[in-house]
Amino acid sequence: MEKMKYMNPYLAGFFLGLVLLAAFYFSAEGLGGSGAPKRLVVGAxxxxxxxxxxxxxxxxxxTQNGERNPLSNWVVVQVxxxxxxxxxxxxxxxxxxLVTEHSxxxxxKRRLYMALIGGILFGIGSQFGRGCTSGAALSGMAVFSAAGYLTLIAIFGTAFIVGKFVKKLWI
Amino acid sequence: MEHKKQLRIYLLLTAVFMVLAIIMFFLPDKRVDKELSPRTLIKLYNHGNAYYSVDKVAKMIIDENPALQLVDVRSEAEFAEFSLPGAINIPLEKILEKDEHNNYVWKEYLRPEKKITVFYSNGDLKAAQAWTLATRLRMDKVFMLEGGLNNWFDKIMTPEAPKATTATPEEYAAYEFRKMAKTFFGRANAGQAASITAEENANSAPVVKKKKVVSEGGGC
Amino acid sequence: MGPLVKMGEIAAGWDFVIAFIIGIFFGIVMEQAGFSSSKKITGWIYGYDFTVIRVFFTAAIVAMIGLVFMQYLGWINFGELFINPSYIWSILLGGALMGAGFAIGGFCPGTSIAAAAIGKIDAMVFVLGIMIGVFIFAEGFPIWDDLYTAANHGPLLITDLLGISKGVWTFIFILIAFATFWGTAALRKKYAHKELDYNN
Structure with missing residues (x-):
């Protein structure tokens, strides 16, 4: 099949905003990506x-001493x-x-090592940050949470600085 | 040509959003109630998970469950006379005290993000007041001891054998557990374990490390 | 009045059904936006692709405008929404680690899952990395427990912090977002030649 072009970013953003709004309207929860891997680890x-x-x-x-099933959770189902x-x-x-996308x-192989390192950093970071780019930053920004904006600045600021040192990985 | 058309759309969108932004600017804000709405509170209560049974709490104490935080809301004198192992004392009269930042003082001693808080008093009434307040302040995982200490003494300390004619196997199992629990707590109250209990109580009366309260992280 | 499940307007059993449906749309939007490619995601750092920032900011302003209107019209009880608590140090450390992970790994958790779904092996490895990271964090939890819970300011709102209404903050944020959109459009022209052909 022929590959289609990606959606216009503003249109995609508009839809993402609506999805986020729906998540709040129905379940009071924002969107999230790191909650499910975390709970999978806890369950394991x-x-x-x-x-x-x-x-x-x-x-x-x-787990609450086995009183709660860590996988029976909104974010897990959402993921x-x-x-x-x-x-x-x-x-x-x-x-x-099935492909390893790399510059x-x-x-x-190098790309896979870097992806693993990046994942580990994100895994640790998302616990300290109590959520990831979507859960803490995007959802937090939408509900006017100060933590959301702080997370946004911390993530994108550091990524911008670190990005200057790992330029070779991408371009 | 295509590019010009796109540029026109973007300019139009920018204009639309600027208008929206200006409307936003003048939209009045509604005061957000930081406390839980009465409706949600009633819903939580009616779901029937506001109580922990005495058997469940007894089992958690025997298992030395680290997540359990018992909170005695009776007076200090009553607390000194008798308390459940590992409980801390926050008398109901002190529950409305606030610090200079207008936060409830007792909130600092509980860590609901990690603990299951179970309030107890002699009956249900005082514990229920504490539960209501804590739940309205959006504390997660707070419960009451069903029937309070009176029920505790009835069921755990003086277990009654089920009637042989009508009893189900479950009732027998519960009875066996209570007899076992009675032995456990009887020893704890009288023997060498008493000193440990007393010590724990002395330590854990509100001088616990100051930590603020959070709800368990949502979102991610 | 929303949030529907929490306010008891619909039965709690629907919660997971809704979560699944919302997840599907979340996945579709992210994949369609190109978030299943680390090349597109990291583009903003080097100025050749600003998709991430555009999608991110557009989504934020749409959700904010929506929430402000819904609150104004009484469709949603804002007080019931989850507000992430402000643990300053923990957030700064976590954000810095995540930022480094972002630049090195080329994904964030949500995007990596969407990318893994369409067969990106690097994304699958990234997800594995997240789990290892969580495991490391959990095993070492007693060490950083104090840092993790230090300097908590609770569910603080930026509007309360600045003493302005939600609408005014939305107004400010729309201006910031559109300045970014037009600014990045100009930058994109300057750096467009740097695009490399990836092997996909």
Whole structure:
């Protein structure tokens, strides 16, 4: 299938805003991406070593000594939908392809290492920030949360500075 | 040509949003109630998860569940006389005290993002008042001990054997558990464990590390 | 009056159905916007593609205008919405780590999941990285517990902080956003030649 062009960014932003608004209107929750991986980790640790999970304050705030299922949560279901939506969209636009996307200046292997490092940093950072780009920054900005704007500035500011040092990874 | 057309659309959109921005500027703000609406409060209460049964709390104490935070809302004298293991004392009379930042003082001693808070008093009444206040202040995971300490003594400390004719296996299991719990707490009240309990109580009376309260992170 | 589930207007059981549907639309919009490509996502740092900033700011102003109107018309109880609490130090540290992860990894959690859905292997590795990161954070939690909960200012609103109404802040933010839009359009022309052909 022929690849389709991406949507106009302003139009996409408009739709994203509507999705965000709908999330608030129905469920009082914003959008989020890091909550699901987090809860998956908590669930996995609880399954493997329940006592360890109950003795660690962080895990236990999600499991409550097994009283709560960390995966039975709004953001987890939302991310399952996100996977489905991304897949649907990719199918219709002919972008479904197993590929490691990387700049011609680096090898695919290097790109994967960098993606892993970036993911780890994001994993740790999203816990300190109590949410990621969509959950803390975008949703936070929309509800006028001071934390949302602070997160936005911290993320984009650091990315801009660090980006200058890792230019070779991208261009 | 295509480019010019796009530019015209963008200029038009900019104009539309500028008009919207100006409308926004003059739109009056509504005061946001920082406390939970009465409607939501009633809903929470009616969902039936406002209470923790005495059996559940007994089991959590025996299991040394780190998430449990018992809060005794009776007077200091009553607290000194008897309290459940690990409980902290926040007398109901002190519950309305505020600090210089206009925050409720007692909110600092509880960490609802990590703990399950269970209020208890002799009956239900005082605990219910504390629960209502905490819930209205949007504290997460707050509960009351069902029936209070009176119920605790009835069920846990003086368990009654189920009637042989009508009892279900569940009732027998509950009875067995209560007998076990009675032995546990009986020892804790009398024997060497008493000193530990007393010590815990002394430490955990409102001198706990000052930490502010948050709700569990949503969104991400 | 919204939020519908929280206000009891619709049964709590619908919550997950709504979450799933919203997730689907979230995924479609992100994929269509091009957020399934790390090349497009990092473009704004080097000035060759401002999609992220445009989508992000447009979404924010649309949601803000919507919320202000809905609150004005009494369609939504703003007090019931989740406001993320302001733990200053934790946010700054977390934001800095996330920013570095953004520049190095080329995704953020939401976009990486959308990208993984269409078969980007780098995105799948990124998601794996997030989980490792969460695991590291959780295992070391006792070490940074104090930092994590320090300097909490609660669910602080920027409008309360500045002492202005939500509408006025929306007004200011629309001006900022449109200045950014037109500014980036000018920059894009200057740096457009830097676009490289990726292997996809």
């Amino acid at each position: 640790v609880e399954a493997v070593a329940p006592n360890h999970a109950y003795n660690n304050e962080f895990y236990n705030s999600y 399952v939908g996100l996977l489905a939506g991304g897949f649907l969209s990719g199918t219709f636009s002919g972008r479904l392809k 011609p200046k680096i090898t695919a």
